[in-house]
Amino acid sequence: MNDYRKFAIGQITSRKRKYFLGICALLLVGVIGVLIFCTNIFRNNKSETANSTSNQNSGSAILESETLAAxxxxxxxxxxxxxxxxxxxxxxxxxxxxxxxxxxxxxxxxxxxxxxxxxxxxxxxxxxxxxxxxxxxxxxxxxxxxxxxxxxxxxxxxxxxxxxxxxxxxxxxxxxxxxxxxxxxxxxxxxxxxxxxxxxxxxxxxxxxxxxxxxxxxxxxxxxxxxxxxxxxxxxxxxxxxxxxxxxxxxxxxxxxxxxxxxxxxxxxxx
Ligand SMILES: [Zn+2]
Structure with a gap:
């Protein structure tokens, strides 16, 4: 193999590595994005659950006092x-x-x-x-x-x-x-x-x-x-x-x- 081909092969390998690294980076960004998205959904669900629990609690307090009165x-x-x-x-x-x-x-x-x-x-x-x-x-x-x-x-x-x-x-x-x-x-x-x-x-x-x-x-x-x-x-x-x-x-x-x-x-x- 002459030096030119070696150089050419080296260029191709280095380009492939760049592509590979680029795809990895994109995947990583994607995974992080998905993780952030999922975390937010989880948080929202959690606060909604908390809200509905607190609503249920105040609701049951009213119900209790109504039951007491009635x-x-x-x-x-x-x-x-x-x-x-x-x-x-x-x-x-x-x-x-x-x-x-x-x-x-x-x-x-x-x-x-x-x-x-x-x-x-x-x-x-x-x-x-x-x-x-x-x-x-x-x-x-x-x-x-x-x-x-x-x-x-x-x-x-x-x-x-x-x-x-x-x-x-x-x-x-x-x-x-x-x-x-x-x-x-x-x-x-x-x-x-x-x-x-x-x-x-x-x-x-x-x-x-x-x-x-x-x-x-x-x-x-x-x-x-x-x-x-x-x-x-x-x-x-x-x-x-x-x-x-x-x-x-x-x-x-x-x-x-x-x-x-x-x-x-x-x-x-x-x-
Ligand atoms: Zn009297």
Whole structure:
């Protein structure tokens, strides 16, 4: 082989190597491109999955709270007194009558919201307190709300809202009732107070007595005997709101335990 051919063959070999290297470089660029493309798709998929997971999470939280709100809790409503036991009386007003009026209004509001309501009495009949608590236990009520109104014979300016509890597990319910009735009625919130009462201690579930205002107060009395008064409807709305909040927004309930001496002027301490 002469030098020229050697040179020519050398040229060809070197050109082939260049082509080979060029193709390799292109392939490498292609592979890197494909890798980047695939990585991006993977990343996008991952973030979409994360988004959909977080959407699912917030969705399930809403669903849970809706389920909670829609769950048919059992509420035992107890209109205090009745029959021969009128409770407090003042002028034309008997506590037993207005307790029943308010309880029936609460029943209507909560019934529309899907709660299961039981009543310890639905008319003007006498039922002993122990029998009322036993009845609420027998229907496996989630809560017992006893509706009363306060009275103070010797001072007709006294008026405030309170709720009474006995067990520690009653406090949240009593507070929720008091928070919403005092707001709805625009009346002084006196705080909740412990009350040794057979209805409250026989009840196996959280139970509370609502005492939204004094029927012996001049202003309350004038309002109650007026046909245009919305006082009892407002009170029922407050009690119903307190019950709903107890189940749905328990973390928002403020508890204030009364430090004052409470005026409890009651005729039903016996049974
Ligand atoms: Zn009473």
């Amino acid at each position: 769950k048919k809790q059992i509420v035992c409503l107890d209109p205090g007194h009745g029959g021969s036991d009128t409770g407090a009386t003042y002028g034309k007003i008997s506590e037993s009558d207005i307790n029943l009026t308010v309880a029936l209004k609460v029943k209507a509001i909560l019934g529309d919201l899907g709660y299961q309501i039981y009543m310890t009495r639905s008319d003007d009949s006498f039922v002993a307190k122990r029998a009322r608590a036993a009845y609420c236990n027998s229907v496996n009520a989630d809560i017992l709300v006893s509706i009363h109104h306060n009275s103070y014979e010797t001072d007709h300016t006294v008026d405030y809202d309170t709720a009474l509890y006995y067990k520690d597990s009653d406090q949240l319910l009593a507070s929720s009732l008091l928070n919403s009735t005092s707001a709805e009625l625009n009346i002084k919130d006196q705080g909740i107070a412990k009350f040794d009462n057979s209805l409250l201690w026989i009840a196996k579930m959280p139970a509370a007595l609502s005492e939204s205002f004094f029927i012996t107060n001049k202003g309350e009395y004038s309002s109650l005997i007026s046909n245009s008064s919305t006082r009892l409807s407002d009170e029922a709305k407050g009690i119903a709101t307190g019950i709903v909040n107890y189940f749905v927004n328990p973390e928002q309930i403020k508890t204030l335990v009364s430090q004052d001496s409470l005026i409890i002027d009651r005729t039903d301490l016996g049974d």
